[in-house]
Amino acid sequence: MSYSGKTFPEFKVGDKLVSPSITVTESHITLFAGLSGDFNPLHTNEEFAQKMPFKGRIAHGMLTVSMESGFIGMLLAGTAIAFLEAEYKFKAPVKINDTIHTELEVAETKPVQKYDGGIVKFNMQIKNQRGETVVEGYATVMVSNKRPS
Amino acid sequence: MSYSGKTFPEFKVGDKLVSPSITVTESHITLFAGLSGDFNPLHTNEEFAQKMPFKGRIAHGMLTVSMESGFIGMLLAGTAIAFLEAEYKFKAPVKINDTIHTELEVAETKPVQKYDGGIVKFNMQIKNQRGETVVEGYATVMVSNKRPS
Amino acid sequence: MSYSGKTFPEFKVGDKLVSPSITVTESHITLFAGLSGDFNPLHTNEEFAQKMPFKGRIAHGMLTVSMESGFIGMLLAGTAIAFLEAEYKFKAPVKINDTIHTELEVAETKPVQKYDGGIVKFNMQIKNQRGETVVEGYATVMVSNKRPS
Amino acid sequence: MSYSGKTFPEFKVGDKLVSPSITVTESHITLFAGLSGDFNPLHTNEEFAQKMPFKGRIAHGMLTVSMESGFIGMLLAGTAIAFLEAEYKFKAPVKINDTIHTELEVAETKPVQKYDGGIVKFNMQIKNQRGETVVEGYATVMVSNKRPS
Numbered sequence: 227m228s229y230s231g232k233t234f235p236e237f238k239v240g241d242k243l244v245s246p247s248i249t250v251t252e253s254h255i256t257l258f259a260g261l262s263g264d265f266n267p268l269h270t271n272e273e274f275a276q277k278m279p280f281k282g283r284i285a286h287g288m289l290t291v292s293m294e295s296g297f298i299g300m301l302l303a304g305t306a307i308a309f310l311e312a313e314y315k316f317k318a319p320v321k322i323n324d325t326i327h328t329e330l331e332v333a334e335t336k337p338v339q340k341y342d343g344g345i346v347k348f349n350m351q352i353k354n355q356r357g358e359t360v361v362e363g364y365a366t367v368m369v370s371n372k373r374p375s
Numbered sequence: 376m377s378y379s380g381k382t383f384p385e386f387k388v389g390d391k392l393v394s395p396s397i398t399v400t401e402s403h404i405t406l407f408a409g410l411s412g413d414f415n416p417l418h419t420n421e422e423f424a425q426k427m428p429f430k431g432r433i434a435h436g437m438l439t440v441s442m443e444s445g446f447i448g449m450l451l452a453g454t455a456i457a458f459l460e461a462e463y464k465f466k467a468p469v470k471i472n473d474t475i476h477t478e479l480e481v482a483e484t485k486p487v488q489k490y491d492g493g494i495v496k497f498n499m500q501i502k503n504q505r506g507e508t509v510v511e512g513y514a515t516v517m518v519s520n521k522r523p524s
Numbered sequence: 525m526s527y528s529g530k531t532f533p534e535f536k537v538g539d540k541l542v543s544p545s546i547t548v549t550e551s552h553i554t555l556f557a558g559l560s561g562d563f564n565p566l567h568t569n570e571e572f573a574q575k576m577p578f579k580g581r582i583a584h585g586m587l588t589v590s591m592e593s594g595f596i597g598m599l600l601a602g603t604a605i606a607f608l609e610a611e612y613k614f615k616a617p618v619k620i621n622d623t624i625h626t627e628l629e630v631a632e633t634k635p636v637q638k639y640d641g642g643i644v645k646f647n648m649q650i651k652n653q654r655g656e657t658v659v660e661g662y663a664t665v666m667v668s669n670k671r672p673s
Numbered sequence: 674m675s676y677s678g679k680t681f682p683e684f685k686v687g688d689k690l691v692s693p694s695i696t697v698t699e700s701h702i703t704l705f706a707g708l709s710g711d712f713n714p715l716h717t718n719e720e721f722a723q724k725m726p727f728k729g730r731i732a733h734g735m736l737t738v739s740m741e742s743g744f745i746g747m748l749l750a751g752t753a754i755a756f757l758e759a760e761y762k763f764k765a766p767v768k769i770n771d772t773i774h775t776e777l778e779v780a781e782t783k784p785v786q787k788y789d790g791g792i793v794k795f796n797m798q799i800k801n802q803r804g805e806t807v808v809e810g811y812a813t814v815m816v817s818n819k820r821p822s
Contacts, residue, residue, distance in 0.1 A: 300414065397718055
């Protein structure tokens with residue numbers, strides 16, 4: 227077993243982490259609709275969506291933040307103990323073929339002896355290819371002091 | 376075009392709404408890992424997960440709340456204007472083959488003339504087949520006064 | 525548990541029901557090919573399909589009617605007992621990015637005491653964004669007299 | 674380009690064709706629910722389905738026949754011109770992990786000069802691993818006289 231996730235002691239308040247970017251395609255939206263059961267016409271009906279303020283289908287907000295959570299999940303591969311809490315404010319739409327990435331900043335760290343680790347709070351922004359913030363919020367995770375051996 | 380989503384005036388503070396239940400399968404987790412990029416071993420490595428506190432792979436927290444968001448998306452099919460904000464507190468794991476549903480309560484409503492609609496805030500709980508709360512939080516959505524004709 | 529499917533007594537001959545519309549994407553076709561095993565070049569090979577009468581890849585007929593069956597499945601969420609019979613006549617192709625919906629009309633109802641419900645026969649048309657009928661046929665379903673409590 | 678689909682003149686009334694068998698898994702059902710939008714609890718909610726006559730989740734009828742149609746699609750790879758018509762009678766449920774196959778018999782053939790091909794009508798049965806018929810019906814397809822060169 228080999229995981230490179232960061233341990234609790236490796237996070238310091240003020241640390242910044244930037245995810246890879248990914249292009250959000252029509253396929254992501256189709257798959258996410260099927261998984262979540264969310265076939266709202268803003269996401270699945272181009273005829274309808276063309277008449278709405280965003281002029282075309284947009285990604286589900288939860289798809290966008292799921293991609294962001296994937297970055298955190300991989301940052302903590304092998305060291306995450308549990309995902310505790312998250313808050314998201316949706317600021318702008320993600321349209322088909324937008325390319326997004328996540329910027330995290332460590333906002334708080336708090337040791338928790340019982341779990342041999344501690345809580346890390348990340349402030350989070352998801353931005354598109356023009357640098358516009360599409361989502362902002364935070365996520366709080368319980369992280370182990372050690373990597374699995 | 377025919378959408379049955381509820382309009383803004385149809386929501387009253389205190390209204391309760393209960394989603395259908397769905398069984399969370401290994402397939403959901405595999406598909407969600409692929410979509411989100413979150414291959415954290417808590418979700419994808421049974422050998423690893425067996426040694427962790429939850430004794431087996433668990434669903435991604437974001438998968439669980441995505442299913443909940445699907446209920447809101449369909450509740451507002453044709454009437455949602457935008458998803459504004461959400462907060463989630465993860466209280467207990469969702470294990471493979473757990474059957475979950477969402478309970479919503481309308482916590483606030485606030486008309487917004489500019490959008491010919493208003494903001495609805497739902498308090499939310501996701502529960503499993505034993506009635507245990509696995510996630511609690513809220514979601515805030517901009518909803519139209521009218522259904523599309 | 526909360527299902528809003530219609531019960532048998534709620535269907536009357538002549539009732540009309542119209543589904544939401546959905547845009548059929550390349551992703552749907554790719555996924556359906558994988559699920560059905562139908563990689564016929566009319567659906568999966570753009571070079572081949574460009575030389576055929578429809579000038580480009582078309583959706584599998586069974587994908588189109590599966591989407592229609594999804595509407596019936598949700599109309600009877602919690603009240604369907606069994607899907608009995610269906611007939612489909614494919615009238616026109618569904619091309620990538622066409623937006624389709626289903627129109628049902630209750631053609632017959634017949635109580636069946638043994639199942640505490642009855643048989644509902646729907647005449648069905650699937651139409652595209654120009655109002656052209658792409659499929660017509662019928663579907664027959666055994667529906668319960670009661671919603672699950 | 675190389676396709677081995679059968680041409681119209683290669684079909685004779687009375688010909689029998691048997692598909693490979695395939696095991697229908699939970700994953701097929703999860704994916705088909707997402708594609709079709711059919712989250713009926715007979716297919717997606719194990720708690721609900723356990724209380725129903727079939728004692729557990731069953732495959733969507735349209736998933737079963739989509740797999741059968743995949744066999745026809747591949748039988749006519751490069752030679753199918755259009756899928757014309759189909760009828761299905763659902764005789765017994767397909768449960769998770771059942772292994773199904775399709776048996777076709779050529780019932781009619783009719784040349785159509787305009788398309789340089791003809792119509793083939795197949796009578797069809799889908800059977801499970803115990804030899805029980807789960808679906809019967811027919812499918813009618815326009816087939817070319819020639820293979821693409």
